[in-house]
Amino acid sequence: xxxxxxxxxxxLAGGLIMVLAVSSFTFxxxxxxxxxxxxxKLNTLLESGTPPLQAEAQVRSMYGFVPHTPxxxxxxxxxxxxxxxxLGQSISYAGVPVLHLLLKAMxxxxxxxxxxxxxxxxxxxxxxxxxxxxxNSRMGDGLTMLSxxxxxxxxxxxxxxxxxxxxxxxxxxxxxAPYNAAITPGWSAAFLASxxxxxxxxxxxxxxxxxxxxxxxxxxxxSSVLGDDYILAAELxxxxxxxxxxxxxxxxxxxxxxxxxxSVGFMFGGSIFIETIFxxxxxxxxxxxxxxxxxxxxxxxxFLMITLAVIIANIVADLxxxxxxxxxxRI
Amino acid sequence: MSADLSTTSEAMKSSHIVCSVRNLTVTxxxxxxxxxxxxxxNLDIQQNQITAVIGxxxxxxxxxxxxxxxxxxxxxxxxxxxxxxxxxxxxxxxRGKALRxxxxxxxxxVFQASQNAMNPLRRIGKQILDLGRSxxxxxxxxxxxxxxxxxKKMSMDPDRVLTAYPxxxxxxxxxxxxxxxALVLHPEILLLDEPTTALDLLTQSAxxxxxxxxxxxxxxxxxxxxxDMGVVAEVADTVVVLYAGRVMEEGRTAAVLRHPGxxxxxxxxxxxxxxxxxxxxxxxxxxxxxxLTMIPRQGCVFRQRCRYRxxxxxNESPSLKQLEDxxxxxxxxxxxxxx
Numbered sequence: 001x002x003x004x005x006x007x008x009x010x011x012l013a014g015g016l017i018m019v020l021a022v023s024s025f026t027f028x029x030x031x032x033x034x035x036x037x038x039x040x041k042l043n044t045l046l047e048s049g050t051p052p053l054q055a056e057a058q059v060r061s062m063y064g065f066v067p068h069t070p071x072x073x074x075x076x077x078x079x080x081x082x083x084x085x086x087l088g089q090s091i092s093y094a095g096v097p098v099l100h101l102l103l104k105a106m107x108x109x110x111x112x113x114x115x116x117x118x119x120x121x122x123x124x125x126x127x128x129x130x131x132x133x134x135x136n137s138r139m140g141d142g143l144t145m146l147s148x149x150x151x152x153x154x155x156x157x158x159x160x161x162x163x164x165x166x167x168x169x170x171x172x173x174x175x176x177a178p179y180n181a182a183i184t185p186g187w188s189a190a191f192l193a194s195x196x197x198x199x200x201x202x203x204x205x206x207x208x209x210x211x212x213x214x215x216x217x218x219x220x221x222x223s224s225v226l227g228d229d230y231i232l233a234a235e236l237x238x239x240x241x242x243x244x245x246x247x248x249x250x251x252x253x254x255x256x257x258x259x260x261x262x263s264v265g266f267m268f269g270g271s272i273f274i275e276t277i278f279x280x281x282x283x284x285x286x287x288x289x290x291x292x293x294x295x296x297x298x299x300x301x302x303f304l305m306i307t308l309a310v311i312i313a314n315i316v317a318d319l320x321x322x323x324x325x326x327x328x329x330r331i
Numbered sequence: 332m333s334a335d336l337s338t339t340s341e342a343m344k345s346s347h348i349v350c351s352v353r354n355l356t357v358t359x360x361x362x363x364x365x366x367x368x369x370x371x372x373n374l375d376i377q378q379n380q381i382t383a384v385i386g387x388x389x390x391x392x393x394x395x396x397x398x399x400x401x402x403x404x405x406x407x408x409x410x411x412x413x414x415x416x417x418x419x420x421x422x423x424x425x426r427g428k429a430l431r432x433x434x435x436x437x438x439x440x441v442f443q444a445s446q447n448a449m450n451p452l453r454r455i456g457k458q459i460l461d462l463g464r465s466x467x468x469x470x471x472x473x474x475x476x477x478x479x480x481x482x483k484k485m486s487m488d489p490d491r492v493l494t495a496y497p498x499x500x501x502x503x504x505x506x507x508x509x510x511x512x513a514l515v516l517h518p519e520i521l522l523l524d525e526p527t528t529a530l531d532l533l534t535q536s537a538x539x540x541x542x543x544x545x546x547x548x549x550x551x552x553x554x555x556x557x558x559d560m561g562v563v564a565e566v567a568d569t570v571v572v573l574y575a576g577r578v579m580e581e582g583r584t585a586a587v588l589r590h591p592g593x594x595x596x597x598x599x600x601x602x603x604x605x606x607x608x609x610x611x612x613x614x615x616x617x618x619x620x621x622x623l624t625m626i627p628r629q630g631c632v633f634r635q636r637c638r639y640r641x642x643x644x645x646n647e648s649p650s651l652k653q654l655e656d657x658x659x660x661x662x663x664x665x666x667x668x669x670x
Binding site: 228229230232233234235236237238239240243247250251254324325326327 | 397400402431432433434435436440442444447448449450451452453461462464465466496498512513516
């Protein structure tokens with residue numbers, strides 16, 4: 001147990017350093033970007049007749065630093081602001097704090113991507129096991145081919161295809177918007193039903209485009225476990241097929257857990273294609289519009305959040321592995 | 332061949348035969364053609380005896396072990412013969428649940444490297460419980476209590492080893508636990524596939540002693556697969572010498588060791604290093620172990636490595652013939668050896 005805590009503290013310290021490194025990188029990236037958006041913004045404000053002090057204050061609250069102080073002062077100021085969770089203010093949504101925007105977009109992405117991710121993971125794992133156990137039969141071959149095919153289709157083509165098929169050709173699902181605007185948001189049945197109806201296609205698009213990858217990875221993993229001695233030994237000890245399958249699945253799923261945890265981390269980047277196509281106001285949608293509007297503070301904030309999420313996911317994956325695989329515990 | 336065999340069983344009528352292998356042929360299909368890993372193998376396993384099957388790698392001894400459990404999988408295929416157990420009929424005809432119920436409760440197996448024969452993600456006690464659940468025990472914990480007693484008998488701390496994961500134990504401990512996993516189901520036949528190969532010499536002798544004492548105590552019928560004539564000499568009552576998938580010699584261990592009839596057996600015995608005297612006295616067998624693709628289709632399979640090779644050996648494959656009661660050998664050579 002002591003080893004666990006030492007490990008955790010070490011990983012957290014490493015994570016903090018990573019976050020600082022990435023924020024510094026973001027800072028310099030914005031600072032050296034051609035056209036210098038900070039100076040441009042300041043100039044625009046000055047030209048529009050804003051008093052210099054007020055303009056400076058406005059730019060500071062937007063980017064976290066002011067252009068004509070020395071670079072290192074700007075840098076430390078910026079880092080200091082980040083440590084206080086102050087990510088500045090958005091440009092496209094004038095005056096709205098970036099953190100507020102991120103927190104508002106997050107639930108949409110979490111609902112859509114997390115659901116899609118787990119559906120694709122579960123279906124993919126099951127399909128991978130079936131494809132591997134029956135790999136000499138038509139069903140196994142079929143599943144492998146389907147997985148490869150779906151894995152190969154770009155996400156946006158799949159999303160557009162689904163949207164076309166189910167909102168235009170067959171009008172089964174509504175297109176665009178996260179819920180029917182005519183219904184007042186709240187905990188009413190009508191609103192939740194509308195929410196669910198609007199979420200089906202984005203979630204389906206995410207799940208279908210993801211499941212092939214999981215199935216192929218699981219198939220490979222199961223195939224390697226099937227060749228392990230203890231599986232044959234279990235069979236020759238007369239273990240029931242159900243228990244044997246559990247031995248196989250448990251051992252084969254191990255390497256996939258790391259990928260799953262990392263995917264949960266990358267979830268905080270949202271799904272740019274799917275959210276944009278379905279007008280789903282999640283993080284991906286927001287990043288896309290921030291890119292289009294050159295909303296640098298918002299972009300910085302979003303990237304910082306992705307960094308944070310991936311680093312945390314990495315730490316979680318690491319710790320989870322020590323729980324799932326007893327061989328790692330004693331390191 | 333069959334005439335010789337009937338005299339064998341006549342001679343050994345006194346003891347009961349638990350398992351008899353008849354004309355067993357197992358073929359491996361490869362791109363280069365089909366090759367027999369076992370060819371017309373006949374074998375009787377007597378009750379309460381330790382029968383050893385000895386051979387080099389490639390002799391077909393592991394294939395024989397797998398066949399005993401009807402576990403030959405593609406590219407291997409049983410192309411002929413039967414393996415009958417006195418109470419359960421032909422093993423090779425069993426399918427599905429009947430086959431599963433054979434594996435464990437009737438034939439208990441100890442695998443070559445037990446560290447690889449256990450699920451690395453599951454505590455050993457839990458794996459024993461899985462065995463109980465698989466074989467219809469109402470209360471699988473009975474097996475756990477039995478395992479505790481056995482562990483104590485094998486001088487291990489029962490609580491520690493049964494709550495441990497396989498990687499937390501030494502090779503010798505895992506091998507002993509492998510034996511326990513076979514014994515908790517009270518098999519009639521204990522099948523040991525090279526149980527000491529992965530162990531150092533001291534652990535090896537400890538494991539052999541355990542096998543012997545359990546065998547006696549439980550009045551088991553034991554089939555021991557090995558490549559080590561030293562192991563055979565130490566524990567086996569009867570020995571069967573396998574070469575290139577064929578039985579070369581069989582008989583009581585003492586008789587075979589004292590008067591080996593086959594040049595191959597003789598070479599195997601000479602290859603044992605002695606504790607006393609010069610190491611040079613141990614002589615390795617010339618040539619390389621049999622390779623399935625190189626086995627001659629005609630004549631004696633051992634002739635290329637044999638120092639008594641005659642013209643007859645090239646054309647006619649020798650059949651088993653009796654030297655003395657229950658001691659058979661498959662060799663054309665009849666003269667006295669010069670050494």
